[in-house]
Amino acid sequence: MTGAEREVGGPTGERIVAAARGWIGTPYLHQASCRGAGCDCLGLLRGVWRDLFGDEPASVPAYTPDWSEPGGQERLWEAANRYLRPKPLHAAARGDVLLFRMGAGHVAKHLGLATETGPAARFVHAYMGHGVVESSLSRPWERRIVARFQFPEM
Numbered sequence: 326m327t328g329a330e331r332e333v334g335g336p337t338g339e340r341i342v343a344a345a346r347g348w349i350g351t352p353y354l355h356q357a358s359c360r361g362a363g364c365d366c367l368g369l370l371r372g373v374w375r376d377l378f379g380d381e382p383a384s385v386p387a388y389t390p391d392w393s394e395p396g397g398q399e400r401l402w403e404a405a406n407r408y409l410r411p412k413p414l415h416a417a418a419r420g421d422v423l424l425f426r427m428g429a430g431h432v433a434k435h436l437g438l439a440t441e442t443g444p445a446a447r448f449v450h451a452y453m454g455h456g457v458v459e460s461s462l463s464r465p466w467e468r469r470i471v472a473r474f475q476f477p478e479m
Contacts, residue, residue: 336377336476341420344376345369345438345449351457366436367401369451370422373438377476382408401434402472409474416473417442424472433471 336344347360354363358371367385374381402424405411409422419442425435437450439462446462460466 336420338419340377341373341438341476342440342449344373345420345440346459347376348372348451348457349449349459351451353451353453353456355453364451364457365453366451369449369457370436370438374476397432399432401432401436405472405474408477410477412473412475414470414473417446418475420475422474422476423448423470424474425466425469426471427469435469 348364348369351360352363353365355365356368357363357365358368360372364372371381371385405422405424412421417439419439421439423437423439424433425437426433427435435450437448439446439448440459441447446467447459448462448466449457449459451457
């Protein structure tokens with residue numbers, strides 16, 4: 326998308342959801358971000374960013390499965406705070422970027438994009454062993470959400 330095609334005030338929830346759903350079926354591939362060929366959860370977010378805004382705001386460093394864990398650094402959370410707009414956890418909206426902590430005492434390092442809210446809440450994410458899927462935001466997933474963001478106005 327070129328600058329001339331960008332929406333004034335930022336992308337709508339509908340456009341974000343459509344972009345995220347366009348990645349469904351992409352295989353899981355660690356450190357990748359190529360629709361149809363492979364991506365991980367961060368690669369999915371990077372790809373949706375490119376779909377909405379064009380170029381990514383910064384290069385993304387390579388990471389490993391234990392990324393940030395040895396030092397306990399919240400690198401993904403810090404990056405999200407830099408490039409996205411934080412929201413209260415209770416202010417759910419379609420198109421929100423969700424940050425998950427997968428276990429107590431672990432750093433937050435899983436991302437998804439909210440596609441539906443309310444009792445039938447759902448999200449799109451790249452999940453190891455499954456690829457990019459749309460899942461129910463069931464209680465086990467919901468309790469792992471540690472931060473909620475929206476895309477910036479560009």
